[in-house]
Amino acid sequence: MRVLFILLLSLGLVSCASIEGFQRSGTIPQGRGVWHRVQEGQTLWRIAKTYRLSLEELKEANDMADAVHVSEGTWLFIPNADKTLFVQGSVSALTPESAKLDFTWPLRGKVVRAFGKHKNDFNFGIDLDPTGVRNVVASERGTVILSNTIRGYGNTIIIEHENDFYSLYARNIDSLVKEGQVVDKNSVIARVGTGEIVHYELFYRGKPVNPLYYLP
Numbered sequence: 226m227r228v229l230f231i232l233l234l235s236l237g238l239v240s241c242a243s244i245e246g247f248q249r250s251g252t253i254p255q256g257r258g259v260w261h262r263v264q265e266g267q268t269l270w271r272i273a274k275t276y277r278l279s280l281e282e283l284k285e286a287n288d289m290a291d292a293v294h295v296s297e298g299t300w301l302f303i304p305n306a307d308k309t310l311f312v313q314g315s316v317s318a319l320t321p322e323s324a325k326l327d328f329t330w331p332l333r334g335k336v337v338r339a340f341g342k343h344k345n346d347f348n349f350g351i352d353l354d355p356t357g358v359r360n361v362v363a364s365e366r367g368t369v370i371l372s373n374t375i376r377g378y379g380n381t382i383i384i385e386h387e388n389d390f391y392s393l394y395a396r397n398i399d400s401l402v403k404e405g406q407v408v409d410k411n412s413v414i415a416r417v418g419t420g421e422i423v424h425y426e427l428f429y430r431g432k433p434v435n436p437l438y439y440l441p
Contacts, residue, residue, distance in 0.1 A: 396423055
């Protein structure tokens with residue numbers, strides 16, 4: 226009897242620990258779906274696309290405050306999915322130091338907010354004041370994987386590059402590109418109004434990096 230009790234207790238503790246590890250806001254998502262554990266190099270937009278969800282749907286299902294950044298090892302609930310799918314992450318063995326990098330500024334302007342912690346929040350990119358410049362350009366050749374509005378970011382463009390990098394352009398920009406479109410480096414991808422701030426982020430293998438380390 227004692228052995229049975231200990232076994233049941235152990236199973237109960239494991240179950241509680243597993244559920245607690247999945248929780249993001251004190252509640253467990255209800256309804257049909259599966260759990261997906263974020264692996265190295267996987268991004269939220271690639272996970273959402275693989276499961277045929279929008280970023281907003283994935284965000285709401287997991288009560289996420291940020292629909293762009295996610296840490297490796299995070300468990301995500303995928304609503305209406307029947308099975309866990311393989312999500313392509315980065316496959317290159319290159320490091321940021323050895324990769325061939327040739328990024329350019331998305332626009333010429335003043336950096337008004339740098340990458341890093343700022344009092345009560347963290348800036349995952351840099352904010353640029355266009356100082357009259359209206360064209361936003363692709364900082365490297367790649368494929369547009371998102372051209373839409375993201376809550377908290379406004380109008381957003383995300384470009385996937387061949388060297389395991391992604392670039393993000395956001396805030397009050399008017400997109401000139403469509404998802405699936407291949408863009409060349411320095412090609413105009415959006416326009417911005419005078420006085421509007423442009424937010425720019427750079428990711429390596431799904432993780433945000435300081436753009437100033439890679440820009441000329």
